[in-house]
Amino acid sequence: xxxxxxxxxxxxxxxxxxxxxxxxxxxxxxxxLDLHDMSRAAKTYGVRSFYVVTPLADQQExxxxxxxxxVKGVGATYNPKRREALELISLKNSLDxxxxxxxxxxxxTPKTVVTSAKHSPGNISFGRFRQMLNDGDLYLLxxxxxxxxxxxxxxxxxxxxxxxxxxxxxxHLSVRSATAVILDRLFxx
Amino acid sequence: xxxxxxxxxxxxxxxxxxxxxxxxxxxxxxxxLDLHDMSRAAKTYGVRSFYVVTPLADQQExxxxxxxxxVKGVGATYNPKRREALELISLKNSLDxxxxxxxxxxxxTPKTVVTSAKHSPGNISFGRFRQMLNDGDLYLLxxxxxxxxxxxxxxxxxxxxxxxxxxxxxxHLSVRSATAVILDRLFxx
Numbered sequence: 562x563x564x565x566x567x568x569x570x571x572x573x574x575x576x577x578x579x580x581x582x583x584x585x586x587x588x589x590x591x592x593x594l595d596l597h598d599m600s601r602a603a604k605t606y607g608v609r610s611f612y613v614v615t616p617l618a619d620q621q622e623x624x625x626x627x628x629x630x631x632v633k634g635v636g637a638t639y640n641p642k643r644r645e646a647l648e649l650i651s652l653k654n655s656l657d658x659x660x661x662x663x664x665x666x667x668x669x670t671p672k673t674v675v676t677s678a679k680h681s682p683g684n685i686s687f688g689r690f691r692q693m694l695n696d697g698d699l700y701l702l703x704x705x706x707x708x709x710x711x712x713x714x715x716x717x718x719x720x721x722x723x724x725x726x727x728x729x730x731x732x733h734l735s736v737r738s739a740t741a742v743i744l745d746r747l748f749x750x
Numbered sequence: 751x752x753x754x755x756x757x758x759x760x761x762x763x764x765x766x767x768x769x770x771x772x773x774x775x776x777x778x779x780x781x782x783l784d785l786h787d788m789s790r791a792a793k794t795y796g797v798r799s800f801y802v803v804t805p806l807a808d809q810q811e812x813x814x815x816x817x818x819x820x821v822k823g824v825g826a827t828y829n830p831k832r833r834e835a836l837e838l839i840s841l842k843n844s845l846d847x848x849x850x851x852x853x854x855x856x857x858x859t860p861k862t863v864v865t866s867a868k869h870s871p872g873n874i875s876f877g878r879f880r881q882m883l884n885d886g887d888l889y890l891l892x893x894x895x896x897x898x899x900x901x902x903x904x905x906x907x908x909x910x911x912x913x914x915x916x917x918x919x920x921x922h923l924s925v926r927s928a929t930a931v932i933l934d935r936l937f938x939x
Contacts, residue, residue, distance in 0.1 A: 568917070582829075594783050598924045605916035605923055640771075642922045727794035728757070728937045733831045734794055735787045738930035741923060745931045746938070748917045 568748060569694050571671060571701045572603055573612040573659050574736070576620065578714060579707045589707040591620045596627055598737040599704075600646040606744040609667070611649045612659045612701075624652050656703065656714070663699060671699040675710055675718040676739065678732055684723045687746045694747060702743070704736050757937060758883050760860060760890045761792055762801040762848050763925070765809065767903060768896045778896040780809045785816055787926040788893075789835040795933040798856070800838040801848045801890075813841050845892065845903070852888060860888040864899055864907040865928065867921055873912045876935045883936060891932070893925050 574595060577588035596613065603611040613624050630636045631647040653659045656673075664670045674690065685693075694700060703710065703718065715721060725742050726732055734742065763784060766777035785802065792800040802813050819825045820836040842848045845862075853859045863879065874882075883889060892899065892907065904910060914931050915921055923931065 594924075594926075598927050601922055601924055602927050604920045605914075605918060607916065607918045642920075645920065646922065725794075725934075726939065727796065727934070728939070729794060729796045731793045731831075731834065733835065734790055734930060735783075735926070737783075737924070737926055738787050738791050741927035741930050742934045742938070745914075745916070745934060749931070749935070750915065750917070 567609050568607045569609075569697070569699050570607075570747070571609050571612065571659075571663055571699065572599065572740070573614055573656060573701055573703045574599060575656060575703060575705050575710060575714070576613075576615040576617070577655075578711045579705045580709060580711055581707055584708075586711055587707060588615065588617050588620075591615060591623050592706070593627060595706070595737055596624065596647065596650060597643070599740050600649050601643075602741045602744050603649050604646040606748040608649065608744065610651050610663075612651050612653050612662075614653050614656055614659060616654045621652055624650070628652075659701065663701060667699050669699050671701040672719040673701050673703060673717070674720040674722050675703045675715050676705070676722050676724075676743065677715060678709065678724045680724060681721060684721045686723050687743075690720070690722060691747050704740060706736060756798050757796045758886070758888050759797050759936070760799050760801065760848075760852055760888065761788065761797050761929070762803055762842075762845060762890055762892045763788060764845060764892060764894050764899060764903070765802075765804040766806070766844075767900045768894045769898060769900055770896055773897075775900055776896060777804065777806050777809075780804060780812050781895070782816060784895070784926055785813065785836065785839060786832070788929050789838050790832075791930045791933050792838050793835040795937040797838065797933065799840050799852075801840050801842050801851075803842050803845055803848060805843045810841055813839070817841075848890065852890060856888050858888050860890040861908040862890050862892060862906070863909040863911050864892045864904050865894070865911050865913075865932065866904060867898065867913045869913060870910060873910045875912050876932075879909070879911060880936050893929060895925060
């Protein structure tokens with residue numbers, strides 16, 4: 562079953578609220594290659610928009626500078642394929658703003674799906690989510706940076722997606738790699 | 751069908767010979783996050799070793815400094831999971847050296863499989879490669895940096911793997927993302 566393009570999926574990368582190694586709630590710094598890799602994966606798999614969420618003014622400026630370089634600046638001519646990907650990026654202060662933006666532009670409030678490294682009985686499988694993406698609703702898939710989304714953020718979501726497991730007990734992919742694998746499992750042939 | 755762990759697969763990331771945007775043969779610079787993301791993906795999917803190939807002395811020093819930090823230095827204590835991944839990295843001057851090292855340590859000369867962004871009738875599919883990985887032979891999966899492996903390098907390989915396609919006609923994943931998707935297609939459940 563091949564999902565139609567554009568799909569019913571939006572993706573968000575959250576830099577606040579996330580936790581650090583000690584479990585403290587922090588606002589993480591933006592990583593340049595997260596923007597590139599995740600927007601390229603989003604473009605590859607027909608994601609509608611890729612939201613980058615940070616409330617920090619200096620980090621917002623960084624995101625704007627990177628996106629402008631590739632969308633309007635020298636980078637747009639140097640590598641038009643990169644431009645096509647980074648055009649999917651939309652910068653927001655919070656996940657609430659993302660949901661509002663989707664509702665205002667897409668016509669429906671999206672259902673939220675968070676990613677987590679933990680198995681839990683309430684999680685939805687990749688197969689189930691793949692089916693849900695064909696039911697006509699809009700979905701927002703949320704990734705955390707640093708050591709992951711806060712427990713409150715996870716509890717607030719409509720669904721929690723199964724963790725990505727390989728064929729070993731090591732499950733520490735980068736958020737860039739996890740995004741690509743998850744989108745491939747949802748939309749790959 | 752779940753592949754046994756460790757698998758029969760080795761992975762190499764090549765910085766020479768690769769081509770630049772204009773098709774010239776170059777030696778590319780090492781990207782720090784390639785080492786992290788690809789070693790973490792390799793560890794997740796039971797890859798035997800992750801070879802980083804560059805003949806440039808200054809780039810070799812960079813790789814050694816990064817790997818030492820996470821395997822022996824402060825990073826090993828700060829993040830032991832990162833250590834487990836970066837321990838898979840082995841630095842070599844050339845792909846020939848990689849093949850020799852696998853033959854000397856693994857007992858067999860590996861068959862080489864290159865990745866490419868082009869469809870071609872002679873390519874092997876992901877399903878076929880997945881089956882081949884259970885036949886007892888050793889395989890070396892080769893990724894290029896910059897604008898990809900040279901035509902000579904592709905022609906020298908035993909097999910060319912199908913390109914990663916999503917559900918759109920955009921196929922410009924980063925090498926980090928492509929590695930994760932390919933390993934998931936080969937070994938994921």
